[in-house]
Amino acid sequence: MIIPAAQVDGLDKEFGTTRVLDRINLTIPAGQVTCLIGPSGSGKSTLLRCIAMLEEPSAGIISVGGRPLGFSLENGKRVKLPTAHNREVRGQIGMVFQQFNLWPHMTALGNVAEALKTVRRMPKAQANEIAGQKLDEVGLAHRRDYYPAQLSGGQQQRVAIARALALEPKLMLFDEPTSSLDPELTGEVLNVMRKLAEQGMSMIVVSHEIGFVASVASKVVFLDHGRVVLDGTPQEVFAKPRHPRLAQFLDTYLDREAVMLA
Amino acid sequence: MSWKLFTLLVQAAGATALFSAFAVVAGIALGLFVCGVALSRFRAAAGVARLYVSFFRGVPLLVQLLLVYHLLPVLGLNVSSATAALVALTLCTAAYQAENLRGAFLSVPNGLVEAADVVGMTPWQRFRRIEAPIALRLAIPALLNEAVAILHASALISVVGVIELTKTARDLAASTLEPLPLYAMAGALYLVMNMVLVYGGRLAERRFSVRTA
Ligand SMILES: Nc1ncnc2c1ncn2[C@@H]1O[C@H](COP(=O)(O)OP(=O)(O)OP(=O)(O)O)[C@@H](O)[C@H]1O
Ligand SMILES: [Mg+2]
Numbered sequence: 277m278i279i280p281a282a283q284v285d286g287l288d289k290e291f292g293t294t295r296v297l298d299r300i301n302l303t304i305p306a307g308q309v310t311c312l313i314g315p316s317g318s319g320k321s322t323l324l325r326c327i328a329m330l331e332e333p334s335a336g337i338i339s340v341g342g343r344p345l346g347f348s349l350e351n352g353k354r355v356k357l358p359t360a361h362n363r364e365v366r367g368q369i370g371m372v373f374q375q376f377n378l379w380p381h382m383t384a385l386g387n388v389a390e391a392l393k394t395v396r397r398m399p400k401a402q403a404n405e406i407a408g409q410k411l412d413e414v415g416l417a418h419r420r421d422y423y424p425a426q427l428s429g430g431q432q433q434r435v436a437i438a439r440a441l442a443l444e445p446k447l448m449l450f451d452e453p454t455s456s457l458d459p460e461l462t463g464e465v466l467n468v469m470r471k472l473a474e475q476g477m478s479m480i481v482v483s484h485e486i487g488f489v490a491s492v493a494s495k496v497v498f499l500d501h502g503r504v505v506l507d508g509t510p511q512e513v514f515a516k517p518r519h520p521r522l523a524q525f526l527d528t529y530l531d532r533e534a535v536m537l538a
Numbered sequence: 539m540s541w542k543l544f545t546l547l548v549q550a551a552g553a554t555a556l557f558s559a560f561a562v563v564a565g566i567a568l569g570l571f572v573c574g575v576a577l578s579r580f581r582a583a584a585g586v587a588r589l590y591v592s593f594f595r596g597v598p599l600l601v602q603l604l605l606v607y608h609l610l611p612v613l614g615l616n617v618s619s620a621t622a623a624l625v626a627l628t629l630c631t632a633a634y635q636a637e638n639l640r641g642a643f644l645s646v647p648n649g650l651v652e653a654a655d656v657v658g659m660t661p662w663q664r665f666r667r668i669e670a671p672i673a674l675r676l677a678i679p680a681l682l683n684e685a686v687a688i689l690h691a692s693a694l695i696s697v698v699g700v701i702e703l704t705k706t707a708r709d710l711a712a713s714t715l716e717p718l719p720l721y722a723m724a725g726a727l728y729l730v731m732n733m734v735l736v737y738g739g740r741l742a743e744r745r746f747s748v749r750t751a
Contacts (some may be wrong), residue, residue, distance in 0.1 A: 391657035
């Protein structure tokens with residue numbers, strides 16, 4: 277059996293008394309793109325953040341590349357895993373944020389090379405060489421010495437992707453990577469992601485770009501009120517007659533793009 | 539004003555500059571430490587750090603100087619009045635700088651911290667490479683303001699018998715009966731020291747500014 281890129285079993289997340297994720301079970305196939313869609317507040321970001329260990333799940337087990345992350349199940353009991361183990365497993369994950377989150381005091385190259393130097397303890401020259409290659413892969417070799425504020429949003433997001441790729445992740449998480457971009461800049465970022473998908477990267481993408489979702493995803497997960505409502509191929513999920521909640525979501529949130537699915 | 543008086547004033551200004559420079563540098567270093575402790579997970583230590591900050595920001599520097607000057611001998615430390623002055627100036631300015639730095643650390647955008655977590659940095663690596671450089675840059679204007687404030691406030695150290703610019707100008711004014719030129723010259727010397735500080739701050743700002751839109 278092929279080990280899935282990630283596996284989520286019985287995941288709950290509560291903030292205080294509000295339950296934001298409710299018994300999520302998901303398998304993220306390796307080498308494919310899984311897209312998460314759902315209305316605002318449905319818990320998409322929270323799910324990604326739990327997988328990236330930016331939030332601690334209230335219950336359930338997440339594993340990445342077949343290894344538990346954060347907690348494991350031992351004799352039916354959920355136990356916290358040691359920090360060193362978690363750091364190693366999390367090293368397989370790269371994450372790209374809606375707001376890019378590039379470090380403003382470092383150049384594009386500095387941003388990409390930083391973790392290679394401080395976390396992977398690579399010599400500076402080698403780290404810079406790899407960082408240069410990664411910037412080249414996202415089409416930004418000529419912007420390596422620019423600071424984030426000197427780059428367009430689309431360029432910043434591509435640097436952020438290069439920063440994540442530099443660590444050779446096995447799984448890439450994208451949380452609405454194009455939502456804070458001007459419409460004319462989304463294409464360059466989506467193209468980089470498309471290329472990555474073609475190379476067989478395992479990806480989880482939260483996106484409202486339904487065109488991208490329908491064409492690149494091999495799996496679509498529709499989340500509503502913290503629950504998985506639909507989980508299948510794009511054909512299955514978008515097939516008519518549509519699930520009423522999905523139909524409503526497509527109407528309310530995506531009236532412009534949903535036309536192409538009509 | 540005679541050359542003699544002028545050189546006396548310049549010498550006194552030198553003392554003011556030295557005391558202030560020491561207090562500024564040591565105050566920022568100590569302030570960074572205090573701020574680190576105040577923001578740390580160690581509850582008790584953080585409480586002590588906050589207490590320190592509120593004491594030294596809450597009590598007038600003049601009182602602090604007198605307290606330190608009279609307290610150190612009681613504690614068995616026989617120090618010169620210059621040392622007492624340095625200690626009090628530093629303790630005082632450090633409290634303000636700690637608060638300036640704390641504000642800066644809290645305003646480092648959370649997303650930048652999370653980006654560091656996601657690439658696997660340890661809390662210390664994250665502090666050293668991401669949070670501290672960004673916070674220090676954000677704090678430069680506030681740090682500079684406090685540096686200027688402590689330069690001005692250093693006039694108070696004369697209460698424990700340390701020679702500095704303001705007191706020297708007063709003494710000379712009293713003995714020569716020409717107060718105006720002396721105070722004008724003292725003011726000019728303060729202005730020069732101020733300009734040096736502000737210029738240094740500008741350089742640091744330009745060199746380290748967080749480049750934003
Ligand atoms: N740190 C937090 N504390 C309390 N509540 C939170 C926190 N983070 C998220 N929530 C709540 O959890 C719910 C899910 O939020 P989440 O950001 O995961 O939604 P989302 O699907 O990503 O929405 P969007 O499309 O707007 O990004 C929301 O109701 C939100 O208010
Ligand atoms: Mg979200």
